[in-house]
Amino acid sequence: xxxxxxxxxxxxxxxxxxxxxxxxxxxxxxxxxxxxxxxxxxxxxxxxxxxxxxxxxxxxxxxxxxxxxxxxxxxxxxxxxxxxxxxxxxxxxxxxxxxxxxxxxxxxxxxxxxxxxxxxxxxxxxxxxxxxxxxxxxxxxxxxxxxxxxxxxxxxxxxxxxxxxxxxxxxxxxxxxxxxxxxxxxxxxxxxxxxxxxxxxxxxxxxxxxxxxxxxxxxxxxxxxxxxxxxxxxxxxxxxxxxxxxxxxxxxxxxxxxxxxxxxxxxxxxxxxxxxxx
Numbered sequence: 001x002x003x004x005x006x007x008x009x010x011x012x013x014x015x016x017x018x019x020x021x022x023x024x025x026x027x028x029x030x031x032x033x034x035x036x037x038x039x040x041x042x043x044x045x046x047x048x049x050x051x052x053x054x055x056x057x058x059x060x061x062x063x064x065x066x067x068x069x070x071x072x073x074x075x076x077x078x079x080x081x082x083x084x085x086x087x088x089x090x091x092x093x094x095x096x097x098x099x100x101x102x103x104x105x106x107x108x109x110x111x112x113x114x115x116x117x118x119x120x121x122x123x124x125x126x127x128x129x130x131x132x133x134x135x136x137x138x139x140x141x142x143x144x145x146x147x148x149x150x151x152x153x154x155x156x157x158x159x160x161x162x163x164x165x166x167x168x169x170x171x172x173x174x175x176x177x178x179x180x181x182x183x184x185x186x187x188x189x190x191x192x193x194x195x196x197x198x199x200x201x202x203x204x205x206x207x208x209x210x211x212x213x214x215x216x217x218x219x220x221x222x223x224x225x226x227x228x229x230x231x232x233x234x235x236x237x238x239x240x241x242x243x244x245x246x247x248x249x250x251x252x253x254x255x256x257x258x259x260x261x262x263x264x265x266x267x268x269x270x271x272x273x274x275x276x277x278x
Contacts, residue, residue, distance in 0.1 A: 051075065095124050216276050221276045
């Protein structure tokens with residue numbers, strides 16, 4: 001007789017039939033595109049929402065559904081569901097947490113460390129916790145999204161960015177798309193592969209550090225304020241004394257072997273923000 005988990009998997013598979021796989025990839029998850037003319041393909045992408053109080057994130061579930069996601073809501077992650085249902089994204093509700101210690105406790109309750117897997121995980125946090133992210137080195141490495149968001153459009157942009165970044169990193173090297181490389185001084189940035197190299201030596205950046213570098217490159221020397229960087233990367237205009245941007249820029253500079261007092265790559269504009277160095 002099937003156990004409870006097997007019954008859940010069977011029931012969800014009947015509700016969310018998965019059609020088709022990503023050509024050339026052993027991972028089997030097509031990356032979701034923006035819906036055209038309000039018509040969605042059948043079950044193009046599966047996301048799991050984990051929340052001990054699903055009512056807090058009901059609006060997000062509706063928005064994802066409207067944007068061609070199949071969304072499963074659960075109060076605790078079940079690792080077997082990831083493989084059985086081919087889940088491509090996990091969103092974990094941390095909006096009740098006000099400090100880093102609470103975040104760690106809640107994450108262990110929702111997603112025990114033994115169950116964490118190689119699928120992108122986005123953590124929903126409130127403005128207060130976002131302002132304290134720099135207190136935790138581990139938290140700086142996580143993909144955070146402020147909830148409630150400033151707008152649905154910016155929220156969906158952030159979700160699509162995380163999925164695409166993960167899917168490109170997951171593909172075997174021979175399946176990587178080929179594209180033009182961007183050269184800035186002695187750095188070589190491959191936007192298709194989302195890699196940064198100095199000569200033949202790779203520079204390993206986090207998702208956030210890479211996004212910051214690309215934003216500065218795209219600005220072509222124009223100053224980007226801290227508020228703009230917060231808005232683009234974390235989908236929030238809230239600073240509230242937070243030095244989240246400064247901490248990530250410091251980490252990015254360290255990996256680029258840049259010097260804040262005599263910058264080669266990233267220059268500080270005091271009281272405003274950052275720009276590319278001359």
